[in-house]
Amino acid sequence: SQQGEEDPQALSIQEGENATMNCSYKTSINNLQWYRQNSGRGLVHLILIRSNEREKHSGRLRVTLDTSKKSSSLLITASRAADTASYFCATDNTDKLIFGTGTRLQVFP
Amino acid sequence: DAMVIQNPRYQVTQFGKPVTLSCSQTLNHNVMYWYQQKSSQAPKLLFHYYDKDFNNEADTPDNFQSRRPNTSFCFLDIRSPGLGDAAMYLCASRGLADNQETQYFGPGTRLLVL
Numbered sequence: 001s002q003q004g005e006e007d008p009q010a011l012s013i014q015e016g017e018n019a020t021m022n023c024s025y026k027t028s029i030n031n032l033q034w035y036r037q038n039s040g041r042g043l044v045h046l047i048l049i050r051s052n053e054r055e056k057h058s059g060r061l062r063v064t065l066d067t068s069k070k071s072s073s074l075l076i077t078a079s080r081a082a083d084t085a086s087y088f089c090a091t092d093n094t095d096k097l098i099f100g101t102g103t104r105l106q107v108f109p
Numbered sequence: 110d111a112m113v114i115q116n117p118r119y120q121v122t123q124f125g126k127p128v129t130l131s132c133s134q135t136l137n138h139n140v141m142y143w144y145q146q147k148s149s150q151a152p153k154l155l156f157h158y159y160d161k162d163f164n165n166e167a168d169t170p171d172n173f174q175s176r177r178p179n180t181s182f183c184f185l186d187i188r189s190p191g192l193g194d195a196a197m198y199l200c201a202s203r204g205l206a207d208n209q210e211t212q213y214f215g216p217g218t219r220l221l222v223l
Binding site: 033035040041042043044045048088092095096097098099100101102104 | 115149150154157159212214215217219
């Protein structure tokens with residue numbers, strides 16, 4: 001399977017703490033994207049990092065990409081209860097997204 | 110607002126009874142996708158259209174078919190649903206974000222097979 005893997009599978013933190021999720025993938029990529037999914041809902045695009053970029057910021061989100069290790073991380077700073085969701089990385093190669101296994105984040109108030 | 114719309118949000122069907130799920134997009138994107146997502150799993154691509162060109166994933170069962178009559182609409186037909194086909198079905202279209210193409214997802218249709 002070409003599917004990427006994410007760790008941890010589940011993460012529970014308190015509001016205000018930072019949350020870090022990691023993603024590993026297997027193939028070469030054009031870019032890597034992170035999506036958020038609330039329970040029972042569709043996927044919402046969060047951030048995209050190109051294969052020639054190493055780090056990107058968007059609000060409270062920070063994404064890193066290491067193509068030599070085929071890995072990426074998503075950092076959510078100063079987490080809020082509303083950040084509770086599943087987070088998926090997805091690699092983009094040939095017009096198709098291949099999703100990682102996801103991290104379920106629970107932020108307690 | 111421009112978006113990807115899926116109807117219905119919840120669909121109940123009987124074992125073996127054909128069912129059709131609908132997706133429309135007002136984004137005028139030329140690429141559309143159908144994904145299947147089972148509980149606590151990652152979305153799995155079933156097939157995609159580039160304009161009218163249909164691209165089936167190698168491991169998509171023959172039970173799953175798709176139609177795209179025009180740019181805006183795309184349908185997923187499940188000819189004989191089995192219990193294992195109960196899942197969330199996500200539709201997406203592909204367009205520009207941050208100067209690079211990415212996918213915009215609909216809210217999904219949750220299919221229950223009785």
